[in-house]
Amino acid sequence: MPNSNGRNRRAAQKRVLIAGRGVAGLSLSSEVVAGGDVLVGFLDDVVQASDVLGTLADVAAVCEREDVGVVYFAIPSAPGEVVREFVTQVHRSGVELAIVPRTYRIVSRDRVSVSDLTDVDILDLVGRAPVKHDMVHAGDTIRGRRVMVTGAAGSIGSRIVAQLSMLEPELIVCVDRSESGMFRLGNSLRDTSNTRLEIGDVQSEERMSQLMAGYRPDFLFHVAAYKHVPLMQHNPIEAFNNNVWGTWNVFSRAAEHGVGNVVYVSTDKAVNPTNVMGATKRLGELLLRDLAAVSPSTRFSGVRFGNVLESEGSVMQTFRQQLQQGVNLTVTDPEITRYFMTIDEAAQLVIQTATAGRPGDLFVLDMGEPIRVFDLARGLIDAVDPSLDVDIIGLRPGEKMYEELSHASSSVDSTTHPKIFIVSDSYAREPGETSRWAAELLDRTRRYDLAPDELIEALRSFGFDALQ
Numbered sequence: 196m197p198n199s200n201g202r203n204r205r206a207a208q209k210r211v212l213i214a215g216r217g218v219a220g221l222s223l224s225s226e227v228v229a230g231g232d233v234l235v236g237f238l239d240d241v242v243q244a245s246d247v248l249g250t251l252a253d254v255a256a257v258c259e260r261e262d263v264g265v266v267y268f269a270i271p272s273a274p275g276e277v278v279r280e281f282v283t284q285v286h287r288s289g290v291e292l293a294i295v296p297r298t299y300r301i302v303s304r305d306r307v308s309v310s311d312l313t314d315v316d317i318l319d320l321v322g323r324a325p326v327k328h329d330m331v332h333a334g335d336t337i338r339g340r341r342v343m344v345t346g347a348a349g350s351i352g353s354r355i356v357a358q359l360s361m362l363e364p365e366l367i368v369c370v371d372r373s374e375s376g377m378f379r380l381g382n383s384l385r386d387t388s389n390t391r392l393e394i395g396d397v398q399s400e401e402r403m404s405q406l407m408a409g410y411r412p413d414f415l416f417h418v419a420a421y422k423h424v425p426l427m428q429h430n431p432i433e434a435f436n437n438n439v440w441g442t443w444n445v446f447s448r449a450a451e452h453g454v455g456n457v458v459y460v461s462t463d464k465a466v467n468p469t470n471v472m473g474a475t476k477r478l479g480e481l482l483l484r485d486l487a488a489v490s491p492s493t494r495f496s497g498v499r500f501g502n503v504l505e506s507e508g509s510v511m512q513t514f515r516q517q518l519q520q521g522v523n524l525t526v527t528d529p530e531i532t533r534y535f536m537t538i539d540e541a542a543q544l545v546i547q548t549a550t551a552g553r554p555g556d557l558f559v560l561d562m563g564e565p566i567r568v569f570d571l572a573r574g575l576i577d578a579v580d581p582s583l584d585v586d587i588i589g590l591r592p593g594e595k596m597y598e599e600l601s602h603a604s605s606s607v608d609s610t611t612h613p614k615i616f617i618v619s620d621s622y623a624r625e626p627g628e629t630s631r632w633a634a635e636l637l638d639r640t641r642r643y644d645l646a647p648d649e650l651i652e653a654l655r656s657f658g659f660d661a662l663q
Contacts, residue, residue: 208231208232208233209232209233209264210232210235210262210263210264210265211232211233211234211235211263211264211265211266211267212235212236212237212238212248212254212257212263212265212266212267213227213234213236213237213238213266213267213269214238214239214254214266214267214268214269214270214281215237215238215239215268215269215270215273216237216239216242216244216246216247217242217269219269219271220267220269223267223269224237227267235248235261235263236248236261238251238253238254238257248261251280251281252284254266254281254288255284255285255287258285264290264291265290265291265293266285266290266292266293267292267293268281268282268292268294278574279570279573279574282294282574282577282578283577285577286577286581292577292578293578294578317504317511317535317571317575326540326544326561326614330358330361330362330543330546330547332547333362333546333547333549334361334362334363336549336550337359337362337363337364337414337546338364339363339364340365340413340414341364341368341410341411341413342359342364342368342413342414342415342416343367343368343406343407343412343414343416343454344356344359344368344369344370344415344418345371345395345397345415345416345417345418345445346371346397346417346418346419346420346460347369347380347418348369348373348376348379348380349371349373349376349418349506349507350503350505350506350507351460351506351541351542352369352416352418352419353380353383354538354539355416355418355545355546356369356380356384356390357383357542358539358542358543358546359546360387360389360390362546364389365389366389366390366391366410367391368390368393368406368410368412369390369391370393370394370395370406371395371419372394372395372396372397374394377392391410393406397417397419397437397442397444397445398436398440398441400444400448403444403445403448404448404451404452407449407451407452408452411452411453412454413454413455413456414454414456414457414458414549415445415449415456415457415458416460416545416546416549417442417445417457417458417460418545419437419441419445420437420438420441420475421433421434421437421472421475422462422472422508423472423508424464424470424472424473424591424593425591425592425594427470427471427472427475427593428471428592428663430647431647431650432640432643432645432647432650434471434475435475435640436637436640436641438472438475438476438478439475439478439482439637440640440641442459442479442483443479443633443637445457446459446482446486446495447486449493450490450493453492453493455493455494456493456549457493457494457496458497458498458545458548458549459480459483459495459496459498460497460498460545461476461477461479461497461498461499461500462499462500462501463500463534463598463599463600464476464595464598465477465479465480465499466499466598466599467599468659468661468662469594469595469661469662470592470593470595470662471654472593473593474654474659474662477659478629478633479497480497480557481624482629482630482633483495483496483497483555483557484555484626485626485627485628485630486630487554487555488626488627489627490554494550494554495554495555496548496549496551496552496556496558497557498545498557498559499557499558499559499600499618500534500536500541500544500559500560500562500600501533501534501535501536501562501598502533502534502598503535503536503537503541504536504537504538505537505538506538506541510533510568510571511571514571514572514575517583518575518576518579518580518583521580522583523585523586524572524576524584525585525587526569526585526586526587527568527587527588527589527591527594528587528589528590528596529567529569529587530567530596531567531568531569531594531596531597532565532566532567532596532597533568533597533598534562534563534565534598535562535566535571536560536562540560544558544560547615548615551610551612551615557618557620558615558617559600559615559618560614560615561613561614561615565597565598572585573585592663593663600618607619636650
């Protein structure tokens with residue numbers, strides 16, 4: 196007669212169904228059996244074998260028939276829409292689920308923890324595989340050179356610094372005005388000897404000149420910016436001074452001190468902007484074009500991308516916090532859509548375009564189809580805590596229902612990378628016109644001799660007709 200320990204072991208056994216009888220599924224099945232659980236069988240839309248009990252669409256029926264206790268989804272290459280549909284079916288059947296498991300230590304828990312989800316897992320949920328960049332050429336470009344990064348302590352800036360450090364530059368100069376951010380960056384870089392931390396404000400002509408004259412960078416990545424839409428909508432003067440003057444100041448000092456390559460980090464919110472932040476970033480793109488035309492010794496280019504998963508203040512950060520607190524996820528509108536990319540994709544894209552194309556070029560990444568934020572929230576809830584729901588809270592000031600990566604009047608040209616494109620804008624402004632207009636306005640905004648409403652009206656008059 197079995198002893199009580201044997202009864203407890205059998206009682207603790209889980210009846211496991213694995214979706215996907217490929218390499219990942221078979222590897223996982225061995226760990227399931229080794230861990231003392233019962234492998235009921237597999238689901239697969241492609242493989243036919245005696246232990247394949249049905250297709251992915253049969254999951255609910257198979258779970259009921261075989262008394263399945265947990266389903267492991269082990270098809271890492273599955274499109275996001277397949278994952279979302281499968282998650283929905285399993286959730287309705289009331290069976291536990293873990294998605295794209297990496298180790299049995301993780302999936303043997305009752306449910307996936309939000310802390311286990313990487314940005315690659317999240318990109319799976321929104322239906323796009325990460326874009327892999329060939330960093331070999333970038334390494335050849337950066338190796339042995341001197342590089343400066345503004346906004347280096349931010350989420351994207353710090354990842355650019357981390358990526359650059361692996362390409363063996365002679366020196367990386369990290370510039371940011373956030374003391375606490377630079378302290379954290381310094382701790383993360385303490386094992387590297389070729390980095391320098393410099394506190395500096397991109398709005399300071401003297402400080403930017405001092406840094407560029409002292410370090411003589413070959414490459415400059417201008418990442419520093421105010422980026423939170425509602426906050427900048429309520430602080431338009433500060434947004435304009437930092438994002439327009441700060442950018443123009445960095446560009447001008449770079450040209451003045453002979454920096455060879457300058458890369459400007461822009462955003463999809465710069466396309467037909469409806470908010471102050473987007474308008475200021477679009478002005479940065481236009482100033483880049485102006486300076487590229489009159490700065491033969493400095494090559495200016497820009498990179499425009501969508502929402503970066505896990506960047507500071509991103510919707511994914513908000514969702515993580517809400518999941519950890521066990522509260523409903525908040526979405527502004529059920530139909531709102533966004534493009535999403537991983538933070539590594541963003542960093543690699545910025546570096547990759549440092550010497551690509553022609554002066555003044557603006558690059559974008561093929562980010563697939565825009566994704567409903569509601570679908571992302573629903574997929575995360577189904578994977579982590581199905582007891583939660585989605586609350587619709589209404590659009591925030593200046594927020595768009597959807598974002599674009601290029602203007603309607605733009606054409607998109609291919610590059611040597613199949614996923615990177617050059618945006619050829621049809622500019623309505625003559626070269627130098629933006630610089631002259633911005634100079635007049637900055638003369639007032641930097642003296643705070645202008646009310647916020649006056650600034651917004653001036654931006655509308657300049658051509659940002661949709662500005663809220």
